[in-house]
Amino acid sequence: MSVFDASSTSRRAPESSLPISRRRLLLGSAGAMASVSLLGLSPLARSEEPKTLPDYVRWKNANDVIVHSANTIETERGAIGSGVVTNSDKLYVRNNLPAPNADVVADRNAWKITLEGVNSPQTLTLGELKKMGVETVTAVLQCSGNGRAYFEHGPGGTQWGTGAAGCLVWTGVPLRDVVARLGGVKPDMNYITSTGGETLPAGLDPKTIMVERSVPVRALDQALLAWQMNDEPVPLAHGGPLRMVIPGYFGVNNVKYVERVAFTEGQSDAKIQASGYRIRPIGEKGAPGQPSMWEMPVKSWVTAPLTTASKGRNLIYGVAFGGINAVNQVEVSADGGETWKSARFLGPDMGRYAWRPFVVAMDLSAGDHRIVSRATDTEGNTQPPTRTENERGYGNASWKDHGVTVTVS
């Protein structure tokens, strides 16, 4: 409640839907940079813990977020309201490396990016990019590990509930416009490979820690080199001065401080691409043949009520998105999936890659209710009941896992 004088205590309830097994002290996932997670030991621990925001994100609203570590900060489930855009001050943070020194945003237009694998390779400044074209796209940004807390085999890494996701308005130049000015993509290039401009810690093999991600060249349809987020220059913590935004793709592909974009025949051999962010069987090592965390599937979750409600008519709220496709429909169940009721979308449609808040009125009787939501995209893909088990706990879209148990009295 820092900057706003909000009072709606019910939306600030701890996430009691987290399995007990996950409510233990866990190490953060940011390697050498990780600090001890603040995810506590009891159901109330989260809201009772003092929350300390690191300096580079001091401007965030501390009461809307859960600080897991210096580089992993989650949006409270109940902090998502019925608006269509996620305010920057409650957007999650997940940085694989510490943000660069703030010098890089002292003169944003001087930021340089090198384009390779095109017929006329070139290094351009952000100031030059800004004159090439502009588009504004609303898109969900979601960490691959969002929903990891619901896995039961105990995958390491940040124990995200629902809050490693937000819906942002991005402004930048379409990558295809830049490529067109540079003579087009060279033949036989299958991937767009983006490299982040973080300063790498000394003494470690760069390939093991650098942020360099490859996505299929089909993403050229929607890829954006973005300098604005939510009507402001992209904050340093979120990849400013320049971020690769690939609407419909998991967060890791949206490379921050992007300093190189190469069209390449193969994928990057950096660890984060070659073996990291892969769907692999539990107990197995990561390898290039496993599915990479690229296009996001359809997903939804309830945002209110989360813990308690009064009996009788209730409005049940949530958010839904189609990932790589537009979302088409959401159903809600108050009996754990036995019976379903169609929800309606609330507010304007921000486009294919945006999420849509939804609402449905339901009469709730006294007692415990398992409230779940299930979304379907425009291609007819429906959110599955169960998650795909995998070693790292990626890509959880299970509607069962994302339900909440609400006590009605």
Place this chain on the structure above:
Amino acid sequence: MSVFDASSTSRRAPESSLPISRRRLLLGSAGAMASVSLLGLSPLARSEEPKTLPDYVRWKNANDVIVHSANTIETERGAIGSGVVTNSDKLYVRNNLPAPNADVVADRNAWKITLEGVNSPQTLTLGELKKMGVETVTAVLQCSGNGRAYFEHGPGGTQWGTGAAGCLVWTGVPLRDVVARLGGVKPDMNYITSTGGETLPAGLDPKTIMVERSVPVRALDQALLAWQMNDEPVPLAHGGPLRMVIPGYFGVNNVKYVERVAFTEGQSDAKIQASGYRIRPIGEKGAPGQPSMWEMPVKSWVTAPLTTASKGRNLIYGVAFGGINAVNQVEVSADGGETWKSARFLGPDMGRYAWRPFVVAMDLSAGDHRIVSRATDTEGNTQPPTRTENERGYGNASWKDHGVTVTVS
């Protein structure tokens, strides 16, 4: 640059387009609450003045706003980016009376509102309203006096440039849904009269200072009793816990801390309605027969560049809205209106009452250019070249007045 690490210095330039005659020390417009305006004496005064935000809006971004007085705070023209929603932390403030004590947002759901002029008059709590229905609407909020600084006869009141306007996402219950539950509107009621819940200063005739506004009953189509703005509970400074929002209508009709909504045969006899906020000839007193500041007309303005640009290709940005109608088209001229070029809208369409950012690429030669924009709504109404002269300096939609002179080198 407080919360964000923005560096784009060019967008923070002072508003050199203000006529010199307006760059003088002026008293604020908030009556007994007014303090001396910070609008300075020289073209650079604005950016050099220390900016002190009053406590109740300490959470605003000081570098994105101009503090005219404790109750009148303007958004910097260049602080509007290419996003579609105006962040709350840079939204203008214009309160006719000081905000109530923060106690009123300590238990938001306990806020009470009385409905009259319906077949079953009733007092409802905000908690009860929240169960009646919900809608999310994006709408421009604009002060009647926005653009007053461009009038030349020297109307008193805050010297707003373009920044007494923003585009917000509102969530609340449609007033028509509430009325339907209360048996409908009584016959022969022509107005919706809303009363604000401010504490009135003692010793003054309440009718002379209270905020009570009447709008034609046709506004029932879109009127919303709103508890959320931009995905957060409505901040106290902006009318929380509950605000009457009438999309398409000037700001004054969007009554804050609304505690009474009455369907009435005639208009309120409070001064703010009976003689205030009227379009009246210069030198005449306000009177009920004059046009009231209700529906907003079509309007637009450029947001970048504002002062300087480099010769060659430039992207020119701005915002446009249709007021009571949707906006349909925008043209931009770089020669003061001699020749025009169609702009394109940027980003998603948020609906009839929202504004739309626009952009157009233009080649600019060295020298001074008068850059102006001209919008047309879906009914074919085009923004006029000149303002309607009136005593109080209301409703300025002149495209000539809102142009900027940009030095290209």
